[in-house]
Amino acid sequence: MKTADKLKILADAAKYDASCSSSGSSRKAAPDGIGNAATSGICHSWAADGRCVSLLKILMSNECLYDCSYCLNRRSNTVQRATFTPEEVADLTINFYLRNYIEGLFLSSAVYASPDKTMADMVDVCRLLRNKHKFNGYIHLKVIPGAAKELVQQAGFLADRMSVNIELPSEASLQRLAPQKSRQGILTPMKQIGEDFTGFQLERKKSRNAPNFCPGGQTTQMIIGASAESDLQILNLTEKLYSKMSLKRVYYSAYIAVNDEPLLPALLTAPPLIREHRLYQADWLLRFYKYQSHEILSPAFPNLDERLDPKAAWALRNFDFFPIDINKASYEELLRIPGVGVTSARRIVTTRRIAAIREQDLKKIGLVLKRARFFMTINGKYLGDRSLSHHHLVSAMCKVEPPVAKKLLHGGRQLRLF
Amino acid sequence: MDSIIYLHDGSFEGLMHAVAAAVKSKEDVQGIYAEKEFSPRIFDTCIQIKTDSQQSLRLFEYLKKLKGNAARFAINGFLSEDLQVGIHLYWLVRQCLVYGAKATQLYTHDSIRHLDKLSQKVGSEAHRFTGLIRFRILEDGLQYGPFEPDCNVIGYCAQHFRERLKNQSWILHDIRRNHALYWDRDSLQSIDIDESFTSHVRQYGEIPESSLSEAERYYQKLWKSFHAAIANQERKNLNLQRQFLPQRYWKYLVEMR
Incomplete structure (x- = not known):
């Protein structure tokens, strides 16, 4: 088979992987090689689904041994199969990179022959790129659960970022939908990478010559909407992954019904995009806004409100915390106001250092009052409408949701009708 | 009343020199433009600046020493090719002389907010094109x-x-x-x-x-x-x-x- 045909098949098969970030690692170009990695990450293009294309995202192979019911490439499906040779992948990466199409390589794979053989081939690709082509661009490598410990460690010395997909939010679902995979098999390499990552970071503090292990850290991905877990379960799991496994990111991917399978949502079911969107918003609250998952959701209300940003929902539930005075509140308190993000909160803090902020200054600082006005005062003055009942306030907040969220909400509903 | 306008040759050095001269003049300056982009109106008093790199360097060194974003505002403002950037830089320098480096965060000031926006526009376009x-x-x-x-x-x-x-x-x-x-x-x-x-x-x-x-x-x-x-x-x-x-x-x- 020609490389061009393989590329088509194996890029198509890789499109379900959510991550495309190229950030978190900084690598200088080798004197006789090509490429470096920029800490901030760089997007090179955007695909027709609006997702950024930063890395050459492909599978090494889609000839899978496993038969996971949510996966298009499962063994029992009749789809075109292909496998790249390591040289083909390296050649594509280098040629795309030189033309500035991509920031680097994102290599994943179906499990063919055995986990060890698959992982070994993927490590070979990295070795080719790093040693033969002296490529110092970004490499994101998926780890195949069940591969030997040594292989995973070798991969860590070559890649910028690694990820092990946790696949589904609970062990029970994994057993039901992907019986050949086990929770333990997934968590073991995750733990190993986490330990090596912190270990070698400490080493590097002592000696410059210690090797760099997976400098961009590790991430994971789980499918949303293929199994029955509540948002609370998902968020609790996410929080644990951040705190216990020190993951950089947890990605959610709305389940796309590709297989006709009694255990799963029917074919043609629209992917739960609005739910995915709300979960990402909640994830942002965990990572940048210092919220905890028990603040966002509780066993009594285990699912996120699809109509509302989780931060707005929190603020409405805890309305006695408000209104907050912009000139007096701490940075952390400012961050709790719906409509005030990290940028606005920082600006408020720096601006009021010079002089107290007046009402006419708010717009100039770049603060959008649409949502914030219900939750703040400025020099004692409340900018919202005091006569609104709580019920009306909720609907007012739903009304000012950004159009993107509204569209997702309505789009999802329309599709569900037929 | 006449409005005082400073004109420069359109280079970065020219811009810096014109801003420096305008600030020094202690007059109420209404505009700082590149010659080729400006057609004077009847009551304008135009002051032509003959670029002296010594003068422009002095101002630029001052902005660099201030830390913060002042020097970046000047460079990115110039690169943005915004026609009004001269007068905004004039106000930036005047604010810096009062508040020091903090002035670049004075978002309530129209000129500084504008420079911040221009600087971000240039920075993000540069970043964008590293990918595009x-x-x-x-x-x-x-x-x-x-x-x-x-x-x-x-x-x-x-x-x-x-x-x-x-x-x-x-x-x-x-x-x-x-x-x-x-x-x-x-x-x-x-x-x-x-x-x-x-x-x-x-x-x-x-x-x-x-x-x-x-x-x-x-x-x-x-x-x-x-x-x-x-x-x-x-x-x-x-x-x-x-x-x-x-x-x-x-x-x-x-x-x-």
């Missing part, structure tokens, strides 16, 4: 990257690629300003590109057929098919795509043509 420039590799290995930025960001892009592709020789070509930079694996220099070549690229968004090698065509085709395959049809959202990748950037993008 597409090199065409010619037969002899020379890489040619045409692009049309809104702001004058070719310098920032060159800085990025001299790190990333320092062992390749490449040309960055700002088609809008017809300004090209050539990296010969060792140093960066301004060069002139053949006019008929430039006009072909400007018209078609692609280099002439005769310069397109077999390999170049092959990898362009592969990239296009990859780009099409990586999109999830079930999540198709062209509006979102356009939001991130405005149509004005499509011309030289292999995958969007």
Whole structure:
């Protein structure tokens, strides 16, 4: 088979992987090689689904041994199969990179022959790129659960970022939908990478010559909407992954019904995009806004409100915390106001250092009052409408949701009708 | 009453000198413009600045010493090619003389907020083009990257690629300003590109057929098919795509043509 045909098949098969970030690692170009990695990450293009294309995202192979019911490439499906040779992948990466199409390589794979053989081939690709082509661009490598410990460690010395997909939010679902995979098999390499990552970071503090292990850290991905877990379960799991496994990111991917399978949502079911969107918003609250998952959701209300940003929902539930005075509140308190993000909160803090902020200054600082006005005062003055009942306030907040969220909400509903 | 206008030659040094002179004059200055972009009105008093690099350097050194964003505001303001940038810089300097480096965070001041916006616009466009420039590799290995930025960001892009592709020789070509930079694996220099070549690229968004090698065509085709395959049809959202990748950037993008 020609490389061009393989590329088509194996890029198509890789499109379900959510991550495309190229950030978190900084690598200088080798004197006789090509490429470096920029800490901030760089997007090179955007695909027709609006997702950024930063890395050459492909599978090494889609000839899978496993038969996971949510996966298009499962063994029992009749789809075109292909496998790249390591040289083909390296050649594509280098040629795309030189033309500035991509920031680097994102290599994943179906499990063919055995986990060890698959992982070994993927490590070979990295070795080719790093040693033969002296490529110092970004490499994101998926780890195949069940591969030997040594292989995973070798991969860590070559890649910028690694990820092990946790696949589904609970062990029970994994057993039901992907019986050949086990929770333990997934968590073991995750733990190993986490330990090596912190270990070698400490080493590097002592000696410059210690090797760099997976400098961009590790991430994971789980499918949303293929199994029955509540948002609370998902968020609790996410929080644990951040705190216990020190993951950089947890990605959610709305389940796309590709297989006709009694255990799963029917074919043609629209992917739960609005739910995915709300979960990402909640994830942002965990990572940048210092919220905890028990603040966002509780066993009594285990699912996120699809109509509302989780931060707005929190603020409405805890309305006695408000209104907050912009000139007096701490940075952390400012961050709790719906409509005030990290940028606005920082600006408020720096601006009021010079002089107290007046009402006419708010717009100039770049603060959008649409949502914030219900939750703040400025020099004692409340900018919202005091006569609104709580019920009306909720609907007012739903009304000012950004159009993107509204569209997702309505789009999802329309599709569900037929 | 007359409005006092300072005019400079349009270079960065000229701009800096004009701003310095305006601040020093202690008069109520109404505008600072590049000569060629300004036509005086009847009551304007125009003061022509003859660029003295000593004078402009003094102001620039002062802004650099201030830390914060002052120097970046000046450079990015100039690169943004905003017509009004001179008077905003004048106000920035006056505010800096009162508040020091803190002044660059005085978002309630119209001029400073405007400079902050311009600076961000230039910075984010430069960052954007580090991803959006597409090199065409010619037969002899020379890489040619045409692009049309809104702001004058070719310098920032060159800085990025001299790190990333320092062992390749490449040309960055700002088609809008017809300004090209050539990296010969060792140093960066301004060069002139053949006019008929430039006009072909400007018209078609692609280099002439005769310069397109077999390999170049092959990898362009592969990239296009990859780009099409990586999109999830079930999540198709062209509006979102356009939001991130405005149509004005499509011309030289292999995958969007």
